[in-house]
Amino acid sequence: MKIAVLSGKGGTGKTLVSINLACAAKASIYIDCDVEEPNGHLFFNPSNIKEEKVEIKIPYADNNLCTGCRRCVDFCKFNALAYINGKLKIFDEICHSCGGCVMMCPANAISEREKAVGKIQEGVSGNVTVNTGELNPGEASGIPIIKKLLKDNRKHRVGLTFIDCPPGSSCSVMEIVKDADYCVLVAEPTLYGAHNLNMVYELAELYKKPCGVILNKYQEGDNPSEYFCMQKGIEIVGRIPFNKELGLMSSNAKIAFRESEKYRVFFSALFHSLIREVRHETTVNP
Amino acid sequence: MKIALPVNDNNINTEICISFGRTPYFLIYDTGTKEALFIDNSAAASQGGAGIKAAQIIADNNAEVLLTPRCGENAAEVLISAKIKMYKTSSNSAIENITDFINGKLLPLEETHAGFHHTGK
Numbered sequence: 001m002k003i004a005v006l007s008g009k010g011g012t013g014k015t016l017v018s019i020n021l022a023c024a025a026k027a028s029i030y031i032d033c034d035v036e037e038p039n040g041h042l043f044f045n046p047s048n049i050k051e052e053k054v055e056i057k058i059p060y061a062d063n064n065l066c067t068g069c070r071r072c073v074d075f076c077k078f079n080a081l082a083y084i085n086g087k088l089k090i091f092d093e094i095c096h097s098c099g100g101c102v103m104m105c106p107a108n109a110i111s112e113r114e115k116a117v118g119k120i121q122e123g124v125s126g127n128v129t130v131n132t133g134e135l136n137p138g139e140a141s142g143i144p145i146i147k148k149l150l151k152d153n154r155k156h157r158v159g160l161t162f163i164d165c166p167p168g169s170s171c172s173v174m175e176i177v178k179d180a181d182y183c184v185l186v187a188e189p190t191l192y193g194a195h196n197l198n199m200v201y202e203l204a205e206l207y208k209k210p211c212g213v214i215l216n217k218y219q220e221g222d223n224p225s226e227y228f229c230m231q232k233g234i235e236i237v238g239r240i241p242f243n244k245e246l247g248l249m250s251s252n253a254k255i256a257f258r259e260s261e262k263y264r265v266f267f268s269a270l271f272h273s274l275i276r277e278v279r280h281e282t283t284v285n286p
Numbered sequence: 287m288k289i290a291l292p293v294n295d296n297n298i299n300t301e302i303c304i305s306f307g308r309t310p311y312f313l314i315y316d317t318g319t320k321e322a323l324f325i326d327n328s329a330a331a332s333q334g335g336a337g338i339k340a341a342q343i344i345a346d347n348n349a350e351v352l353l354t355p356r357c358g359e360n361a362a363e364v365l366i367s368a369k370i371k372m373y374k375t376s377s378n379s380a381i382e383n384i385t386d387f388i389n390g391k392l393l394p395l396e397e398t399h400a401g402f403h404h405t406g407k
Contacts, residue, residue, distance in 0.1 A: 073342070079335025082342045084367040091360055094335045 002153070002161045003278065004180035006203070008196020010167040013186045013216035013240065016250060018164040019043050021184075022128045023257040024264075024271035029161040031149050033176055035118060035133040035142035040164050042253045046123025046130040053119050054133070056097045056144045057112040061088035065109035072101035072110060093140040118145045120152070126258070129156070142166070146175050169203040177203055182278045183211035184237065187225035194224035201234065210281035212237035212274065237277050238270040289315045289387060290349035290370075292340075293380050296324035301378045306354045306361060307336030314347050315384050323347075337361030344370060353383050353392065362398040 005018040015032075019040055022030040032040040059072075059081075066088055073081045073088075080094040081101060092115065102110045118135040131153070133145040153161055163180065166172050177183060183204040187197040197213065204211040213229050218239040229236050240246070246263075249256050256263035292309030293300040303309035308330045314323040325347065329339035337357070341364035344352055352365060352372050365372060372395040375383045386392050 076335075077333050079329065079332055079339040079342075082338050082345075082364045082367075084342070084345055084364055085369070087367070089364060089367060091335065091338060091363075094338065094360065 001182070001278065001282075002163060002180045003182045003184055003274075004163045004165055004176050004209075005184045005186060006165045006169075006173060006177070006200040007167055007186040008169065008199040009192075012167070012188050012193070012196070013214075014164055014167070015040055015043070016216070016240070016246070016256075017184060017186050017214055018162040019255055020257045020263070020267040021271050021274065022162045023126070023255055024267045025127065025160050027127050027159050029129045029131065029153060029156055029159055030164065031131040031133075031153060031161060032164045033133060033142075033146050033149060033172070034164055034166045035135040035145045035172075036166060038132045038134055041121070041123070041130060041132045043255050044123075044125035044128060044130045045253075046121075046125040046128075049121050049123040051119055051121050052148075053116050054145045054148050055114040055116050057099060058092050058095055058097065058115045059090055059099075059101050059110045059112055061090060062109050062111070063087050065107050067107050067109070069106065071104040071106065075100050075104045096141075097144070118142070120145060120149055122152075129159075142172050143175055146172055150176065150179050169199045173200075173203065174207075177207050177209060180209060181282055183209050184274065185211055185213045185234075186216050187213055187228075188217050189215065189219065189221075189223040189225055189242075191224045194228045197225050197228055201228075201232065210278070211235075212277050212281075214270070215239045217242035235277055235281075237274050240270075287317045287351065288347065288349045289317065289351045289353060289384060290344045290347065291315070291353045291375070291380050291383065292327070293324075298322055298381060300380050302353075302355060302375050302380055302383065304355055306352075306357050307332075307338075307340045309340070312340075312344065312347070313380055314349060317388060335360065338364055341365050341368070341370075344368075351387070353387055354395065357395060357398050359398045359400055 005014045007014050022028045032038040080091045082089045117139045121132045123130050133149045135142040185200050212235040219242045257267045291313045292303040292306050293313045294303045296311050312325050329336045341361040345368035355375050373392040374395040
């Protein structure tokens with residue numbers, strides 16, 4: 001069972017929710033797919049770390065073999081190649097590593113080379129297997145790293161996986177949502193929060209994924225995100241209070257579930273209501 | 287000499303298009319024959335790398351000069367390889383910019399911008 005934790009913007013509480021829920025499970029896998037700035041490992045501080053480089057394939061051209069037929073240029077939907085003054089020009093950061101240009105070339109003028117774009121790590125922290133992806137600074141796309149994390153996760157036959165997504169609803173998040181069984185949408189109690197909630201809600205709808213909302217920073221008074229859920233008939237799985245204690249623990253990289261009995265009870269209850277909802281949704285709408 | 291301009295419409299009274307890569311048309315003006323040719327920009331609907339493809343189109347049409355309000359860095363790399371000189375447009379009208387260029391009133395475009403589509407690709 002793969003549960004993706006999403007939010008329309010950063011700082012909403014995706015990491016707070018995913019790490020505490022991962023701890024509340026008997027055994028679970030936590031995957032930090034926010035590869036541009038992964039921070040879940042700072043909370044878990046995992047041991048027995050195994051690291052692997054993530055490489056993508058980038059084409060390069062032998063201009064002595066190139067006949068200038070431009071089949072590769074015409075084939076590439078991302079326009080990563082240009083043919084100028086009798087030479088092929090390749091834009092690495094535009095390339096999506098599909099390998100099509102290599103296949104199209106009738107003169108064998110294009111080959112591929114490996115290019116490292118980041119790394120993945122796996123370690124252990126108590127009951128949680130902690131996976132982290134990290135994109136090298138300056139790289140345009142984290143998707144190859146996310147794909148690798150999700151592919152490796154398929155090897156784990158058992159358990160519950162919590163996927164800490166990048167903020168927003170861009171292609172990197174889509175990559176995760178399409179692979180997930182259920183989406184947890186974390187939302188803040190503001191108009192802007194409701195707008196961001198709508199973005200990720202639309203994404204979950206697009207892929208026909210069951211979803212539920214966790215209202216974070218919950219307090220007395222108007223809550224546009226709560227109102228949005230009631231209007232759309234979205235299940236509210238839980239409410240996390242807005243308080244200084246939780247904020248302090250987060251800024252000191254402490255996991256609330258592991259720090260205090262109060263939060264152990266709180267996140268256990270949240271975990272169980274989520275699992276009930278996930279079981280219900282995935283049975284009713286498989 | 288052929289001059290290329292990104293333009294909004296396919297007639298000579300057209301205005302300059304603010305986007306080089308995703309402009310609907312290019313105006314190719316031949317200073318020798320004084321002929322204006324309009325070509326569809328097939329790069330406009332690209333998923334990505336529109337600037338690269340647009341620059342390829344300009345190069346394939348043998349333009350030597352490009353008059354544009356701005357230009358992305360990937361497109362500029364193609365244009366530089368194709369030895370196409372870039373000048374910054376000074377008004378909205380295509381014909382005014384052509385006249386200004388012929389009279390030596392346009393300045394070279396020296397700044398290029400990073401792509402607008404890199405976020406969360």
